[in-house]
Amino acid sequence: MSKRRIWGLVLRHLYNFRRNYDRMVDTFYWPSLDVLVWGLTIFALTRLGQTSPVQIKAIVIAVLLWNIVWRSQSELAVSFLEELWSENIANLLATPIRKVEMILGYFTLSLIKFCLSFTLTAVLAYALYQVNVLGLGFYLPLFIISLMMFGWAAGFLTISLFLRFGTTIQTLAWAGIWVVMPFSAVYYSLSVLPDWVQQVSRFFPAAYVFEAMRSVLFTGSTPLDGVLLSVGINLLLLSLSLVFFLQSFKVALKNGIGHLK
């Protein structure tokens, strides 16, 4: 394994990032706007007496955490799309870079972008609504790890589909992850949902994290079982998505990956 090749792939996207307003909007603008809009909505409801300050906190932190899932998935998928859009895929894959190096390169890139995006939104949440995400304490890194793994699993699933169907389904890079949102209990507690939704949500690891987050905010602690279960499910999902990625790679090579568009 070559660290230099991994860095080469990361560098390619960092160079692109600083010159590409679309990617900056993805990383900074949408997450910030999310924090602003949701925060103001809940703030208004509080003034009308329909919700409480702790609920503002729960919603704003939910926004921050959901952005981890969304950005992790989207960063991976869009980074791969960039290779297809710029017709660079043949040049890239004709270098000695290995698939495992590509995977690690995309993970590294996603981590760097996460740090940028999360820092900005966390500072905004504190500045605008005095919501301090660090208040989650040692649970926060656990939540981040679990959600990021879920985002990466979804990201590699999306890339795998691009390897099979090309850019005709590129909208999945931005829209795909939202299909799991209703079952992830991001903004509401699972207990208030219909039974069938609760049953479906058991299979979505993000739901355990958001439930745990609310428990920490409302009671000061949470049993770790749910969070650890979500990490376990995410490990399984990430492994499955990487296997699917490798299989899709074989399919793309069979068809000729240089012509993938």
Next chain:
Amino acid sequence: MTKVVLQVKNLSKTFKNFTAVDGISFAVKEGEIVGLLGPNGAGKTTTIQMLLGLMTPTKGEIQYFGKSLVTHREVILKRINHTSGYSRLPWRLSVWENLDVYGHLYEVKNHHQKIRELAEAFEITDLLPRRVLDLSAGQTTRALLVKAFLNDPEVLLLDEPTASLDPDIADKIRDYIITERKKRSLSIFMTSHNMQEVEELCDRVIFLSHGQVLAVDTPDGLARRNKESEVQLMVKDGLKRLIQMASERKWNFNEKNRFITLTIPEEEIASFLNAISRQNIKYADIQIVRPSLEDFFLSVVEGKNE
């Protein structure tokens, strides 16, 4: 004995019911420049994609430096490079940034220094800070060529290396390729639609048609497979007699304003010159055009040489 650096054995690629490449075999030796020619759809691009590991062959084997591309992909790709018509560079990045990235991907030592040297050789030093988006087609081709030479490849796969270049730059690039070949026994496998370029650069030409190797020969050898030459002359007197002679001998001809071009089998040229002298046909500006690689190419396209 000269080493074989690229060996292709019985390579085939089938897409559903269509066979793009059909059991081709060939070898490229160290320091050799081999051209891959053929009409559109002959299987050239498919072959190059398989040689780069961008497409899995249906059958057959590809070996570089005696090692299989399937099992030694990483080691092999470090030692080869390419430019191809179906790939570009990320357009938002500057030329320098792109080359910097590829310097890392190929793990080139002192790659910044290498980029500067190659940029000078390919006359793109002033383009290094510019975005690929802002380059002309010819400038992009030169940037891709710098990328192709970045890791000092031992085998270079070039797909139309001088397409879209101005003639003077194309000439310089051909000179650079020849110098590199002499200096460090660089082997090149290339496609081109510029027949003069192929004649100038290539030691051997592999001619593909319908996915099969139709001929392997030197450019001159392929040209000579076409047995007819063109004789062009301006007839001052005796044009009707000359046309009658051509018709009787079933030679193709074209006549306009007393300028006539006849297509004559090479072995009959001497007797033709005797005959026009005997029949007292007066002419000027005679020119005998020997068959070229382009004539061979056209004869295959027209189905005469298959």
